Amino acid sequence: MQRSTQQPTQQPTQQYVEAAPGIRLWTEQRGPADAPPLLLVMGAQASGLGWPEPFVDALAERHRVIRYDHRDTGRSTWAFDTDPYPVAALAEDIVAVLDGLGIARAHLVGLSLGGMLSQLVLADHPDRVSSATLMGTCALSTRPYTAPDGTEVPVEELPGIAPEVLEMWARPVADHGEETELDRRVEHWRVLGGGRLPFDAAWFRDLERRIIAHTGRYAPPTAHGRADDAGLLRTEELAANRVPVQVIVAPAEPVFPPPHPQHLAQCLNAVRVTEIPGLGHALPPTVHGPLAAAVLAHTGATG
Template structure:
């Protein structure tokens, strides 16, 4: 598949195009600390087969994109959003269907607010609305207190286990196993976890990046001001909010909360899906995304 290295303000971004360039462009925006490889090849190929030219890319500080000392070169969500626009520019795409998961869910909302002319549609999943103070909610969860937003938060056990998996590991094999165990937690309990499937994916991701070490930089980025949530009411891009019904990180009704703040936004629920993309959810997830993109172009 064709790849392009993009230079933007001294940042280099790796990107890849899959499918027929004459088809409707669809940009995939990955989650925090994840490269383009977090979008499984099988899933990407489904989207391409449905009539999309799919573009995926490595966030800065992931995969083959530029890596920096965050303390010396800090950045925020605004820079990550303009990275996405730079990727579209490099592929000479005026406007695209955009799909964002987790951190990409937040970036997608910012794009719909600040660069609506570049979006044909927006699909968001595995995250929350801009008016949700996730940092405050997580702090409350760690203290065993109710969330500030009033929305469900990850369980204390889930948070404790995720923090345990951030501890230093030694060999590449240990690092690989830790990465697989992280996905076991994020997968939730709705879909049986296939460790071989995720081990294969993590080997591909590590080979792509050239290291088994996982980046953690994006955990340091402050979330956008909660006040931006009030702006969601002015979004005119057709929006689909997908709720993974077994998501341990952004449980129901986060997608409904987001959709209720955007005129005309729709919600699709994917039963048994967690905060991951196992093979079992590819078909219903791709079907929901493609139905949304087709409806906007009829």
């Protein structure tokens, strides 16, 4: 991996930005201040610390990398219970982060809900996006999937979420203390991992312990699952997309399994489709290097 000739910042810098009246979002930046900006957009209920440190550091060799806490996660404002908002507001938060940090355009990397939010920005604010890499997500489009043999498959007939994941999401979460909550989160990552790569329970437990320390509470966030998800479809806007998009194919993905990535690539006119062997809906250490290499290959080719 070629290193930047620019001097990286010695320590990550933290800053709050105002996303809306009464809503502050925690952000962290690392890498050369004059390098091309790259914004990491995490999934539902997830703090920006869910992006693993080695992955962020690898991207920071060539980019000014920003990760942030969605509202109602981490150190950002928790306000849903008193001031509910729709899921679409989380996409406008992406633009607010760019505005708050004085960034005109950025490369986006979105995982899960973060991939959907990135699509909303591609559709509604394409001038703010240099490129996008999307993973673990589905297309915000009603366009049918065209299989390799030419067969058209309606969106509603694409594979659904794995039963093991649905069963775990349906379980009530009771407060039995921090260690029990850590047990639950580790098991959640095991299920989301998809089972093709070795599962390092200790690594994920350490990740979640850091997230809890960062957040200052161990109760799991729930706001995004309760937010109104109406009005997210952007079929025509995404069909007209001209921003360079890379779609990551995760063969072990249990939430949006193949051919969801291939469908997504068709709907957004993706210029690059990259498979990461063994990848599921989690980011274990084994995939950090290949995934960072894929992102950097895409951003390097698109400027």
